[in-house]
Amino acid sequence: MNPAIEVIGLSYRYPDGTLALDGVEFSIERSTSVALLGPNGAGKSTLLLHLNGLLGAKGSVSILGKKVEEANLPWVRERVGLVFQDPEDQLFMPSLWEDVAFGPRNLGLSNREVEENTSWALKVVGLSEMAEKCPHNLSFGQKKRAALASVLSMKPEVLVLDEPTSNLDPRSKEEVISLICDLKKKGTTILTAIHDVNIVPRIADQVLLLDRRVVELGPAREVLVKRGLLKGLGLDLPTIPDLFCTLKDDGYEIGDIPFTTDEALAALAGLIEK
Amino acid sequence: MVHISDGVLPLEVLAAGFVLSGILLFLTLRGVRAEEIPRISLITAALFVASLVHFPVGPTSVHLIMNGLAGIILGKRAFVSVLVALTLQAIFFQHGGISVIGVNSLNMGIPALLAWQVFERRRGFGYPRREIVFGAVAGAVAVLGAVLLLSAELLLLGEGFSEIATLVLMAHIPIVIIEAAVLGTTAGYLDKVKPEMLVPAKAGQIRGA
Amino acid sequence: MSHLEIDGYSHLSSPIHRWDPRVKIVSMLVLIFSIVLLKSLAVALLGLAISIGLLLISRLPFAYVSQGIKWPALFLLPFPLILPLTMDGDMALTLYGLSFSVEGLEQGLLMMTRGLAAVVLIYPIFGSSPFNTTIHAMRSLGLPETVTQIFLFAYRYLFLLREQFTSMTRSLSSKGFTKKTDLPTARVLGAALGMLFIRSYERSDRIYKAMVSRGYNGHLPDSERFKINGFDLVKALMVLVLAFGLQGLDHLAVV
Numbered sequence: 075m076n077p078a079i080e081v082i083g084l085s086y087r088y089p090d091g092t093l094a095l096d097g098v099e100f101s102i103e104r105s106t107s108v109a110l111l112g113p114n115g116a117g118k119s120t121l122l123l124h125l126n127g128l129l130g131a132k133g134s135v136s137i138l139g140k141k142v143e144e145a146n147l148p149w150v151r152e153r154v155g156l157v158f159q160d161p162e163d164q165l166f167m168p169s170l171w172e173d174v175a176f177g178p179r180n181l182g183l184s185n186r187e188v189e190e191n192t193s194w195a196l197k198v199v200g201l202s203e204m205a206e207k208c209p210h211n212l213s214f215g216q217k218k219r220a221a222l223a224s225v226l227s228m229k230p231e232v233l234v235l236d237e238p239t240s241n242l243d244p245r246s247k248e249e250v251i252s253l254i255c256d257l258k259k260k261g262t263t264i265l266t267a268i269h270d271v272n273i274v275p276r277i278a279d280q281v282l283l284l285d286r287r288v289v290e291l292g293p294a295r296e297v298l299v300k301r302g303l304l305k306g307l308g309l310d311l312p313t314i315p316d317l318f319c320t321l322k323d324d325g326y327e328i329g330d331i332p333f334t335t336d337e338a339l340a341a342l343a344g345l346i347e348k
Numbered sequence: 349m350v351h352i353s354d355g356v357l358p359l360e361v362l363a364a365g366f367v368l369s370g371i372l373l374f375l376t377l378r379g380v381r382a383e384e385i386p387r388i389s390l391i392t393a394a395l396f397v398a399s400l401v402h403f404p405v406g407p408t409s410v411h412l413i414m415n416g417l418a419g420i421i422l423g424k425r426a427f428v429s430v431l432v433a434l435t436l437q438a439i440f441f442q443h444g445g446i447s448v449i450g451v452n453s454l455n456m457g458i459p460a461l462l463a464w465q466v467f468e469r470r471r472g473f474g475y476p477r478r479e480i481v482f483g484a485v486a487g488a489v490a491v492l493g494a495v496l497l498l499s500a501e502l503l504l505l506g507e508g509f510s511e512i513a514t515l516v517l518m519a520h521i522p523i524v525i526i527e528a529a530v531l532g533t534t535a536g537y538l539d540k541v542k543p544e545m546l547v548p549a550k551a552g553q554i555r556g557a
Numbered sequence: 558m559s560h561l562e563i564d565g566y567s568h569l570s571s572p573i574h575r576w577d578p579r580v581k582i583v584s585m586l587v588l589i590f591s592i593v594l595l596k597s598l599a600v601a602l603l604g605l606a607i608s609i610g611l612l613l614i615s616r617l618p619f620a621y622v623s624q625g626i627k628w629p630a631l632f633l634l635p636f637p638l639i640l641p642l643t644m645d646g647d648m649a650l651t652l653y654g655l656s657f658s659v660e661g662l663e664q665g666l667l668m669m670t671r672g673l674a675a676v677v678l679i680y681p682i683f684g685s686s687p688f689n690t691t692i693h694a695m696r697s698l699g700l701p702e703t704v705t706q707i708f709l710f711a712y713r714y715l716f717l718l719r720e721q722f723t724s725m726t727r728s729l730s731s732k733g734f735t736k737k738t739d740l741p742t743a744r745v746l747g748a749a750l751g752m753l754f755i756r757s758y759e760r761s762d763r764i765y766k767a768m769v770s771r772g773y774n775g776h777l778p779d780s781e782r783f784k785i786n787g788f789d790l791v792k793a794l795m796v797l798v799l800a801f802g803l804q805g806l807d808h809l810a811v812v
């Protein structure tokens with residue numbers, strides 16, 4: 075089967091001369107969840123815009139086997155849901171309900187289907203009560219989730235998220251994380267640009283390191299322990315593996331590097347026994 | 349201040365205002381492309397916010413009008429922008445009124461188009477600070493035009509109104525000067541920071557053919 | 558500036574709130590036009606009374622209305638003050654060498670009354686439904702689609718831009734900037750406004766991308782469905798009778 079996302083030789087230069095992407099190549103299998111990591115200005119947002127055909131450049135992008143080009147744009151946009159970094163940009167309609175219904179309506183769905191998808195998406199993000207509110211009057215966390223709902227209502231096969239958890243309080247963050255995990259279980263392909271490395275092991279199977287070009291793409295547990303590589307990009311290791319990598323470097327005997335609290339507890343217990 | 353209120357103008361003028369506004373709206377909105385719609389909308393919102401800004405004049409203050417700025421950013425699409433901003437003002441602050449939306453749109457919208465044309469003339473000049481100079485002239489033209497149209501309409505009301513028309517004209521002289529100064533700076537600033545906002549008819553640009 | 562919330566009381570319940578927005582807008586506009594075209598001061602005062610009556614029926618708080626009426630009152634005030642001095646009239650009366658014409662006073666008061674009556678009506682019309690509903694109603698009354706969209710999006714982002722601009726000016730004043738009547742003030746305001754417009758412009762680009770990625774092609778599917786019932790029409794009939802009644806009385810009074 076064709077990969078969900080396939081990018082070949084992608085370069086992009088903004089009109090003001092900034093080279094944001096320089097020969098990016100990678101491919102993502104269907105039903106995988108990938109975290110996109112890179113420092114500020116690495117070109118993450120720029121790359122994500124290409125997946126939806128919003129920017130066109132040198133090189134090629136294919137979605138589910140179809141090339142992203144003028145003739146395929148409606149097809150691509152129906153299948154790739156893109157959630158923007160700033161929810162204010164995404165919530166342009168006067169009420170939350172209308173915003174979430176905007177995509178399904180443009181897909182030409184029947185009134186009933188529009189209604190079903192919209193109330194489903196609002197329920198999934200926990201905003202059913204807020205349907206009639208003006209996006210402006212939502213809290214920031216609610217806006218972030220609303221932006222997600224406005225894309226989920228189109229039931230995309232590929233979900234592309236630009237920093238879905240930034241600036242959220244711990245509870246809202248948890249809600250978004252469990253939402254992503256649910257979607258992942260249902261087989262949605264997910265690509266998430268994210269700065270919070272501690273979340274990555276929970277939401278992603280693979281990690282894509284970007285710094286204008288692809289630096290690394292591999293299983294999360296393998297990439298997230300490459301200290302030199304991550305530090306080179308100015309990125310941190312997640313706290314738990316960071317700690318255990320340090321212990322390992324100091325000569326302690328540690329098997330597989332733990333990522334979750336439970337794994338860490340088990341590893342610690344093992345250490346103490348010895 | 350430049351808005352005329354409900355209850356002053358006769359039927360003929362009100363009707364002419366709506367008819368001419370409708371025609372101008374049609375002409376200036378023809379061929380509008382999808383990507384222009386959010387841009388016109390956001391500039392309209394910004395225009396509305398700008399008109400909330402007060403500038404001190406001695407002990408009192410005046411609020412900015414900025415129809416000229418709409419002209420130099422949106423070109424011919426400035427007319428719909430002015431019309432929408434004015435309608436919102438009429439509804440939210442009762443500046444102007446419902447029956448005079450047509451007239452007020454002409455009063456502010458035609459000078460906005462004029463300001464755009466004046467600003468376009470800068471191209472012939474090599475002078476490095478031309479955006480500031482032409483921006484200031486455009487700002488003055490836009491307000492002066494609006495006030496002259498308003499005064500002319502008051503004169504139409506017949507004998508006894510010429511004093512009021514003169515008064516309105518005089519009261520706006522400080523505003524003309526202020527708008528010229530502010531718009532000159534704004535245009536210079538835009539030219540330095542984001543010159544494409546001032547660029548005219550070209551593929552992919554908002555000005556339209 | 559809290560006045561951006563014209564529809565802050567749209568959740569109240571009154572016969573006007575329950576009126577179908579389209580029927581309401583059309584009938585009330587007819588009434589506004591009828592009032593602004595009156596020629597007799599007495600009938601115009603009756604029109605003002607009717608406007609206030611409709612405002613009372615709408616149950617909108619008076620305090621909130623009177624705040625907004627200041628502006629038009631200020632614009633209209635010069636007419637009754639100046640016209641008596643400048644208009645000729647039969648029954649001119651002279652005081653301290655100035656001649657006042659009763660006709661001028663009448664004309665000025667007429668304009669002021671008509672204007673205030675029309676302004677008062679803005680509240681029952683636009684204060685009794687959420688503003689977005691009003692925009693949708695205007696669309697189904699024939700407002701062109703593009704203009705409808707500009708209304709919707711401009712209204713949506715008004716608040717955000719105002720907040721951005723307020724925080725910009727706040728940070729200016731924390732750096733010691735105070736407004737004066739001079740060129741430096743114009744320069745600072747000019748730059749702040751430039752920034753406001755640049756941000757709006759850049760945001761509009763991002764919004765357009767967000768729209769397109771969800772299938773936008775310049776059109777907005779019409780979503781709002783309005784239903785008219787008998788009560789709506791009865792209310793419309795009553796307002797129209799008032800509107801035409803005022804015109805009838807006016808003819809009688811002027812002839």
Ligand SMILES: Nc1ncnc2c1ncn2[C@@H]1O[C@H](COP(=O)(O)OP(=O)(O)OP(=O)(O)O)[C@@H](O)[C@H]1O
Nearest residue numbers: 088090092094112113114115116117118119120121
């Ligand atoms: N509209 C634009 N015009 C010009 N340059 C831009 C534009 N948008 C982004 N850039 C530049 O392109 C580069 C990549 O930006 P991008 O937003 O893709 O980075 P990012 O990885 O998403 O960063 P962040 O983590 O801060 O969101 C940056 O150097 C940025 O300054």
Ligand SMILES: [Mg+2]
Nearest residue numbers: 118119159236
């Ligand atoms: Mg980014």
